[in-house]
Amino acid sequence: MSQSQSPKKIRQKKLKEYLQENPFLTDDDLAEIFGVSVQTIRLDRLALGIPEVRKRIKSVAEEAFGGVRSLDEGELLGKLLDIELGQYAVSVMDITKEMVSEHGHVRGHVLYAQASSLAIAVIDSEIVLTGSARVRFKRPVLLGEKVIAKATVKTRKGASYLVSVHSKVDNDLVFKGHFIMVAPEKKRQ
Amino acid sequence: MSQSQSPKKIRQKKLKEYLQENPFLTDDDLAEIFGVSVQTIRLDRLALGIPEVRKRIKSVAEEAFGGVRSLDEGELLGKLLDIELGQYAVSVMDITKEMVSEHGHVRGHVLYAQASSLAIAVIDSEIVLTGSARVRFKRPVLLGEKVIAKATVKTRKGASYLVSVHSKVDNDLVFKGHFIMVAPEKKRQ
DNA sequence: GCTCGTATTAGTACCAGATATTATAAACAA
DNA sequence: TTGTTTATAATATCTGGTACTAATACGAGC
Structure with a gap:
């Protein structure tokens, strides 16, 4: 020894x-x-x-x-807390050490992924793709913090939806994004 | 009965x-x-x-x-093919089954992650954060395809950089994004 | 009543991946 | 050499099954 x-x-x-x-x-x-x-x-x-x-x-x-546990979402990043299909959805994600860079800041694509997957979940359609997005990172997020994202469907034009996502840590806005989502197939109901 | x-x-x-x-x-x-x-x-x-x-x-x-798992891949998503710090960087990413949804389409956040991590890599600074981004998904990417992303530094204002990323599959544009990156600390050299 | 057929229950042998315990071998230091 | 740690082996037992066979219950039809 x-x-x-x-x-x-x-x-x-x-x-x-x-x-x-x-x-x-x-x-x-x-x-x-x-x-x-x-x-x-x-x-x-x-x-x-x-x-x-x-x-x-x-x-x-x-x-x-x-x-x-509404839909089958192995797809979703974070844990779904609440959802009203076609209207809004809320998820929470705990920041673990795999999500941060060596400097302790959460990598932007993690916040993007939470928001984007939530935007997909909120649309009431089998297949949903992102058409485009505008995102803004308001402040760095750190290891151990808990990010709560809320996605809201703003408008709909045919197969195209505008979804707005706001992510907060302790009621402090850290991320904001607008996603244009497209549901190319027929709707679910 | x-x-x-x-x-x-x-x-x-x-x-x-x-x-x-x-x-x-x-x-x-x-x-x-x-x-x-x-x-x-x-x-x-x-x-x-x-x-x-x-x-x-x-x-x-x-x-x-x-x-x-799918975003756990270390700092950079994909394999770096070429880089000129402060100017451009190129990476390639093979689409594996963890990256696609059940319908076989690559999830948007994967393409975003490749682009975003490349935009971080191209900036010659210790700490780089994403300030904001505008991204557009031009066509769905499928399992087994090979995505080549190229990030180019367009302009710089103080600690702020504009990086443009174009991702292609077989010379076919699938993703396009503009990232405003911020390097808050002192530069490396 | 009796008989046929499905549904249900019981019993047995076996398996993976363990826990828990005891015994033995190897590795090395004083 | 002797003692101590570390590693390995062997065995009994457990859970939650699979796979298969056999026995029993129950109702329908005649």
Whole structure:
């Protein structure tokens, strides 16, 4: 063992990171990846307090399942809080470390993605595409903050919709965008 | 059995709805809820083609994980082909299945992310944020296509840059955007 | 009544991916 | 050499199933 980092500690640290990235791996998979026995992996998980693969998967699923479950939206970024199809939709997104740059600022495309996917969800049509968008970032968003976006359908001309999205952190406007959405196919009802 | 609805059919229909609402229930739970034996539930699931609870949970988890996954790709989305700091940058991105919706169209925020991250990369400064953007999607992009984006710095006013991005598939314009980028800190050199 | 057919329930063997525990081997330091 | 940590192995047990076979219940038709 010895000074700075025993191979055990290193492996356990990597294991933790690995499972954060991909919680779907079984102990068997992990044993192969790390070149150790299954029992060693189990001991490591025990030491680190990491639950078994099925519980990990369940946690991921439950987290995602929290919001309003109206449409099939693996598409949506963030958690849908409220929706009135064709009128408005609200979602919340927690800023995790994968979303920020090395300087701690949320990358703009993350806020854009939340807004854009919400604009898609609010339109009552099977297929919805973005035609164009104008977005403005009002202030940087930081790690750990909670962004609440609200999309409102403003006008509709045929298959074309104007959707406005406002995103706030603690009631503080951080992002504003106008999306022209197009629903090329027939409407749902 | 008889006329309109046999009790079996009714139960199976309800079972299906029930699991859509709550995929986390075991056969044991379901047997209790419906007041039938576990075996009956299993037969029903078999008839309806509904997988076991662990597979249902896994599906929910994977769907949710795919969403965050697609923007998790590090700082730059796509592969940088060429760059002249402060002038232009070119990147290429292969459209993989995580990037497309169930209808096979690339989600707009993916193209936005490629463009936006390229606009950040082209500016010669430590910290770069997007101030605002105007984007236009010219035609849908499909699974398997290869998107080449080119970002060009048009003008600069102090800490503010205007970057124009054009993305093409087979020399066919699919996306066009103007980004106002801000580099609030001191420049790199 | 009896018989046929569907629906339901029961029982058994097996599987994946674990937990929990005990035993043994290897690696190395004092 | 002796002791300690680390790794591996082996075994019993658990959950929530699949897959298959067998037994039973229930109603319809005659």
